[in-house]
Amino acid sequence: MFMLGEAFPNFTANTTDGEIDFHQWLGDSWGILFSHPSDFTPVCTTELSRVLKLLPEFQKRNVKVIGLSCDSVASHVEWCKDIKCYAGMNEDDKFPYPIIEDKDRHIAMKLGMVDKDELDSAGMPLTARAVFIIDSNKKFRLSLLYPATTGRNFDEILRVIDSLQLTDKAKVATPVDWKMGDDCMVLPTITEDQIPKIFPQGVTVVPLPSGKSYLRKTSCPKV
Structure with a gap:
C-alpha cells in the first residue's frame, strides 16, 4: 500500500x-x-x-x-x-x-x-x-x-482540499472543524522572531494550564 x-x-x-x-x-x-x-x-x-x-x-x-x-x-x-x-x-x-x-x-x-x-x-x-x-x-x-x-460527505472533501491547498502556500495548519476564512493555527516550527514577518496580521496565544505557548492562532491567510 x-x-x-x-x-x-x-x-x-x-x-x-x-x-x-x-x-x-x-x-x-x-x-x-x-x-x-x-x-x-x-x-x-x-x-x-x-x-x-x-x-x-x-x-x-x-x-x-x-x-x-x-x-x-x-x-x-x-x-x-x-x-x-x-x-x-x-x-x-x-x-x-x-x-x-x-x-x-x-x-x-x-x-x-x-x-x-x-x-x-x-x-x-x-x-x-x-x-x-x-x-x-x-x-x-x-x-x-x-x-x-x-x-460520503462531499462538502467535507471540498473542505479538506481547501485546507491542503491553503497549507501548501502558507505556514499554517487548520484546526478542528475549520472552514475557509476561519482562524488558522501557527505551525510549531515557526519561532517567535519569525512571527512579525510571516504573520503581520498578528498572532494570538491561547493561555493553557501547562503554561506552554504552543496554541497560537492567526487569521486565515490570503493566498
Missing part, C-alpha cells in the same frame, strides 16, 4: 470518456479519484449526483474528478442517465466527468479499494467508497475509506 506523500501510482483504464492514462489525464490539475461499489445502486447514485452539482466548486479549485466501479463502461453509460436525472440535469447533456471500468478489480486491488465484506453475485469483492486526493505534482495527499452502507 502506498503512503501519503508518495507519488500516486499511474495506470491506464477504459472509461466513459475512452481510454486514459491517469497521469496524463490529470495534467497539472489536482484530482479526486473516488470508487463506488456498483452501478444502479441507491447510495452511489446520490453521491455521483452530488458531484455533478459540485463540479463548479471543484473547477474553482483546479480539481478534476473521476469515478471508478467494477461495472462495465456500457453499464456506466446507462447508469449516467439516472444520475443526471437525480441531479436535475438535462438528459441530453454530456456526462461531465469520466467513470472508470474495473471489471477485473485490477485497479481496485492495486490501490487498496476493495471491501471484502461486500461481494458481487460471483463472490468477487466489490470496491469500497474510497476517496483519494492527488495534487498537481501527482503526489498522494489524502485518503478516506467508507463502507458500502455509508455515503
Whole structure:
C-alpha cells in the first residue's frame, strides 16, 4: 500500500470518456479519484449526483474528478442517465466527468479499494467508497475509506482540499472543524522572531494550564 506523500501510482483504464492514462489525464490539475461499489445502486447514485452539482466548486479549485466501479463502461453509460436525472440535469447533456471500468478489480486491488465484506453475485469483492486526493505534482495527499452502507460527505472533501491547498502556500495548519476564512493555527516550527514577518496580521496565544505557548492562532491567510 502506498503512503501519503508518495507519488500516486499511474495506470491506464477504459472509461466513459475512452481510454486514459491517469497521469496524463490529470495534467497539472489536482484530482479526486473516488470508487463506488456498483452501478444502479441507491447510495452511489446520490453521491455521483452530488458531484455533478459540485463540479463548479471543484473547477474553482483546479480539481478534476473521476469515478471508478467494477461495472462495465456500457453499464456506466446507462447508469449516467439516472444520475443526471437525480441531479436535475438535462438528459441530453454530456456526462461531465469520466467513470472508470474495473471489471477485473485490477485497479481496485492495486490501490487498496476493495471491501471484502461486500461481494458481487460471483463472490468477487466489490470496491469500497474510497476517496483519494492527488495534487498537481501527482503526489498522494489524502485518503478516506467508507463502507458500502455509508455515503460520503462531499462538502467535507471540498473542505479538506481547501485546507491542503491553503497549507501548501502558507505556514499554517487548520484546526478542528475549520472552514475557509476561519482562524488558522501557527505551525510549531515557526519561532517567535519569525512571527512579525510571516504573520503581520498578528498572532494570538491561547493561555493553557501547562503554561506552554504552543496554541497560537492567526487569521486565515490570503493566498
